[in-house]
Amino acid sequence: MANKKPGIHELYTQDPVAADHLVWGRQTDPLTRRGFLTQSSLIAMSTAVGASIPFAHLMPGGLIPAAVAQSSQPFEIPGKEGLIILNDRPVNAETPAHLLDDNVTPAKYLFVRNNGRPPVTSTIDPDTWTLEIGGESAARSMSFTIAELKEKFEHYTYQLQLECGGNGRSEFVPPASGNQWSVGAVGCPSWTGVRLKDVLEDVGIDDDAVYVAYYGADTHASGDPNKVPISRGVPVAKALEDETLVAWAMNGEDIPHMNGYPLRLVCAGWPGSVCGKWLNKIVVRNRVHDGPKMTGTSYRVPCSSVAPGSQVPEDEMCIIESMPVKSLITFPRSGVEHALGEKFAVRGHAWAGDLEVKKVRVSIDFGATWHKTKLTAPANRLAWQHWSTDVEFPEAGYYEVWARATDSTGKAQPMVLPGWNPKGYLNNACHRIAVQVG
Ligand SMILES: Nc1nc2c(c(=O)[nH]1)N[C@H]1C(S)=C(S)[C@@H](COP(=O)(O)O)O[C@H]1N2
Ligand SMILES: [Mo]
Numbered sequence: 001m002a003n004k005k006p007g008i009h010e011l012y013t014q015d016p017v018a019a020d021h022l023v024w025g026r027q028t029d030p031l032t033r034r035g036f037l038t039q040s041s042l043i044a045m046s047t048a049v050g051a052s053i054p055f056a057h058l059m060p061g062g063l064i065p066a067a068v069a070q071s072s073q074p075f076e077i078p079g080k081e082g083l084i085i086l087n088d089r090p091v092n093a094e095t096p097a098h099l100l101d102d103n104v105t106p107a108k109y110l111f112v113r114n115n116g117r118p119p120v121t122s123t124i125d126p127d128t129w130t131l132e133i134g135g136e137s138a139a140r141s142m143s144f145t146i147a148e149l150k151e152k153f154e155h156y157t158y159q160l161q162l163e164c165g166g167n168g169r170s171e172f173v174p175p176a177s178g179n180q181w182s183v184g185a186v187g188c189p190s191w192t193g194v195r196l197k198d199v200l201e202d203v204g205i206d207d208d209a210v211y212v213a214y215y216g217a218d219t220h221a222s223g224d225p226n227k228v229p230i231s232r233g234v235p236v237a238k239a240l241e242d243e244t245l246v247a248w249a250m251n252g253e254d255i256p257h258m259n260g261y262p263l264r265l266v267c268a269g270w271p272g273s274v275c276g277k278w279l280n281k282i283v284v285r286n287r288v289h290d291g292p293k294m295t296g297t298s299y300r301v302p303c304s305s306v307a308p309g310s311q312v313p314e315d316e317m318c319i320i321e322s323m324p325v326k327s328l329i330t331f332p333r334s335g336v337e338h339a340l341g342e343k344f345a346v347r348g349h350a351w352a353g354d355l356e357v358k359k360v361r362v363s364i365d366f367g368a369t370w371h372k373t374k375l376t377a378p379a380n381r382l383a384w385q386h387w388s389t390d391v392e393f394p395e396a397g398y399y400e401v402w403a404r405a406t407d408s409t410g411k412a413q414p415m416v417l418p419g420w421n422p423k424g425y426l427n428n429a430c431h432r433i434a435v436q437v438g
Contacts, residue, residue: 090114094184098333105187116229135283139204153194159383165271168427176424193247212239213289214276231291268382308420322353334433347388350405360387
C-alpha cells in the first residue's frame with residue numbers, strides 16, 4: 001500500500017494540506033494561498049484539464065482546476081455515466097442514489113471498485129482466456145476456456161446484488177481510511193454464467209475443503225508484479241450455493257471492462273470483494289484463505305462491538321460474511337421541491353445479504369412514526385427487492401424521508417450509524433432524502 005499513488009481527487013479529499021504540498025511542490029503561503037507549480041505538477045495539472053494552462057503561475061496554491069472540481073470528474077470511465085469518481089488510481093466510482101432507480105441496474109450505472117490496476121483491455125482475449133482450478137483441496141488441477149465453460153455446463157441467469165463492504169464508510173466517526181463511499185457502492189444487474197458448484201463438481205473437491213477463493217488478472221497498484229492486489233474467498237458452503245456464478249455476461253452483454261470482463265465470480269449477499277473480477281483462477285483451500293485482503297483489518301470487523309476509535313487486536317476481528325439489511329431511496333432525488341397537497345411518490349430497493357427483506361417502512365418525522373410501503377418479492381434469491389409508497393406532508397416546510405428495511409429474521413436497519421469498526425464497513429443506517437414542501 002505504501003507505494004500506491006492516489007490521484008488528485010483522493011489527495012485533496014483526504015488531506016488538502018499534504019495535497020498542496022505534493023501538487024504545488026512547496027508549502028503555499030497560508031494568507032494568499034499562492035504557490036508555484038513545479039514542472040511535474042504543472043504537467044499533471046495540464047493533463048487533468050486536458051490543455052496547457054497559460055496563467056498557471058497565477059493560480060492560487062491548492063486550487064483544484066474548476067474543470068476538474070465542478071464536474072468532480074477527473075476523467076471519464078468508458079461505458080459509465082454519471083458516476084462520482086472517488087479515486088482515479090486505482091479507479092473507484094460510486095453511483096448517485098437517484099441513478100440506481102432501475103429494477104435491474106444498467107451497466108453504465110454499476111459502481112466500480114478496483115484495488116489494483118485492471119488488465120489492459122488490449123491484452124484481454126476472451127477466446128484464449130482461461131480459468132484455472134487448483135488449490136490443496138481440489139481433486140485435480142484443471143483449466144477451462146470460456147468456450148469450454150459455456151459448452152460443458154448449464155447456463156443460469158440471476159439478478160444478483162453487489163455491494164462493497166465499505167459502502168457508507170464516509171459517515172463513520174472517527175473516520176475510517178479508504179474510499180469515502182456514500183451510499184452508491186451497490187447495484188443489482190442480471191448475470192449469466194455457469195454455477196461454480198457445477199465446475200467444482202466436475203473438478204472434484206476433497207473432504208477437507210474449507211474455503212474457495214479467487215485470483216484475477218489485475219495487478220498491484222504499486223506496479224510490483226510479485227504482489228497480488230486482492231484475493232478473497234468464501235467458505236465452501238457459500239461457494240456451492242446455486243446462485244454463485246462464474247459469469248461472462250451482465251444484462252445479456254459482455255461484462256464492462258471495469259466490472260471484470262471477460263469473466264468474473266458473482267457470489268452475492270456477501271461483501272462485493274468476494275466477487276473476483278477478471279477471474280482467471282479458483283483455488284479450493286484446506287484452510288481459511290489467506291490471500292491479500294483476507295487478513296488483518298481487511299473486510300473484518302470486531303467480533304463484538306467496540307467503542308469508536310478503539311484499537312482492536314487482530315484475533316478479535318471476524319471476517320464479514322452476509323451483508324446486513326439495507327435500503328435505498330432511488331426516487332425522487334434528495335433536495336427535490338414538492339407542492340403541498342399533492343401526493344408524493346417515493347420508491348427504492350432493499351436487500352438483506354443472504355436473507356430476504358420482510359418489510360420496508362418510511363418516516364417523514366425523523367423516525368417518530370413509520371408508514372408501510374408496498375414491497376415486491378425478489379426476482380430470485382439474493383436479488384434486491386423494490387418498495388414504493390405515497391407520502392402526504394401535513395404543512396409546508398423542510399422534511400426528510402427516511403426508509404427502513406427489516407429482514408426475514410426481524411432485524412431492522414439502524415436509524416443512525418451502526419457499530420463503529422476500524423475500516424468503516426457495514427454502514428447500513430437508514431438512507432434519507434431532503435424534501436422542500438411549499
Ligand atoms: N480481481 C479483482 N476482483 C475484485 C476487486 C478487485 O480489485 N480486483 N474488487 C472487489 C471489490 S472490493 C468489490 S466491492 C467488487 C466491486 O465490483 P465492481 O467494481 O464490478 O462494482 O469487486 C471485487 N472483486
Ligand atoms: Mo469492496
